[in-house]
Each structure stands twice: as C-alpha cells, then as structure tokens.
Amino acid sequence: MSILPARAHGALTRRRGRVLAGPVDIVLERGGITVVIGPNGAGKTSLLRMLHGIARLHGGRIDWGGGVEAARRAQAFVFQRPVMLRRSVVDNVAYPLRLAGLRRTEARERAAEWVERVGLGAAMDRPATQLSGGEGQKLALARALAPGPELVFLDEPCASLDGRATREIEAILVAARDAGTTLVMSTHDMGQARRLANAVWFMRGGLLHERAGADDFFAGPATPEARAFLRGDIVE
Numbered sequence: 001m002s003i004l005p006a007r008a009h010g011a012l013t014r015r016r017g018r019v020l021a022g023p024v025d026i027v028l029e030r031g032g033i034t035v036v037i038g039p040n041g042a043g044k045t046s047l048l049r050m051l052h053g054i055a056r057l058h059g060g061r062i063d064w065g066g067g068v069e070a071a072r073r074a075q076a077f078v079f080q081r082p083v084m085l086r087r088s089v090v091d092n093v094a095y096p097l098r099l100a101g102l103r104r105t106e107a108r109e110r111a112a113e114w115v116e117r118v119g120l121g122a123a124m125d126r127p128a129t130q131l132s133g134g135e136g137q138k139l140a141l142a143r144a145l146a147p148g149p150e151l152v153f154l155d156e157p158c159a160s161l162d163g164r165a166t167r168e169i170e171a172i173l174v175a176a177r178d179a180g181t182t183l184v185m186s187t188h189d190m191g192q193a194r195r196l197a198n199a200v201w202f203m204r205g206g207l208l209h210e211r212a213g214a215d216d217f218f219a220g221p222a223t224p225e226a227r228a229f230l231r232g233d234i235v236e
Contacts, residue, residue: 010060020046032198082140134165
C-alpha cells in the first residue's frame, strides 16, 4: 500500500516555544519533485523535518497511507551536511539495507550497484570520511535511495557544491524521479528550482504561503511576496 498521498492538517512544530513551521494544511501527492523555496528563516528545513518525523509535531496531525510505521519505512531524508559512518563507502550504503533485513551478501551487492550508479565506483572501498563535499552528497543519495523508498526529503542537497557536482547531483535526482520516487527538496538556488521542480511550495514566516505547479508559479506567482522573492527583493 502506498504511503502517498499524505495529508497534513494544521501540523506545526516548535522549539523553545517558538513556532518554526506551521500550521500547515497540505496534501503531498505521489510523483515528481516538489521544491520548497523562500527566504532564509522561512521554515523550509523545519517543514521537511516535521513532515519526515524527525522534528516533533506540536500541533495538528499528518495522515499517511498505511499508517505511521509504514511511512517511516518507506521514506528517507538527505541532510545538507550528511553524516558519514566510519566505514567504507560501500558499507555506508549497505548499512541501511542490513537494518532493513537484507543478508550481508545481498546488502553489499545492492550497495555496490548504487555506489556505481552515483559515480563513486572508484571510491568503493575508501573510507567515507575522506570523500569531498560533492562525493559525500552522492554517497548520501545512494544511501537514501538504495532501500527503494517511495518518498525522499532533501534539505539543500547542493548547498556549497560547485557547478559540476551540482549537475551530477541533479542528474541523480532526475533519475530517481523518473524511476518513480517522490522527492521533496528545499533549495535557495532559483536556477535549480526552475530546472527540477514539478511543483513549488513558497514559504514565508513559517507558513506555506503559496503552492502551485512549477510552470504556473514561475510564469506568475499569485502573491506579491512570492513575486518579490523571484525578483530577488528582500522578503522577510
């Protein structure tokens, strides 16, 4: 049973009494890449963490097809600065597969396939902690995608990467989308948003201020705040 569509009803998360994101009412549909944009401090990361379940829900609810436990097993999160386990590249990817119940041989075989797929074959047996920023992000994507999740959240996956690394990461994301994985990612790069987005969520002040299909949004946002943001104006 698919975990999508998922529905958030008045969902919000706080820290030290301050609302970081929400209340949010939204339906997360299956398929495509949803790009979350907005000014710094708008709550983009907090929204993704709340939807994924790693930020505590302090109000409202999120309904998943098949229930919360099924949703946890069917999704993944890629952090802006991924944590590398102190083991080889291939063993970093094999680790979540072993947790999912695969036998060691099968887990390593699938992990090796994904390491090759993201272009890290030459680094297969290197310590993951020795990878560059772009290589580390490729590894994080392989680790997230290898178990075959239905949904992946990504928080600024190309932040601080150069053009070549960004292009390579985007190619991996497009391939995952085309293979049927639903992606929800935040980005500050409007060029990247235009290249990748099928849908856009615009956040401001912790609230989901506007949402639309990518073509409609970039052709003409419905709100003056979103129009100002696309112009490059300062939006608070």
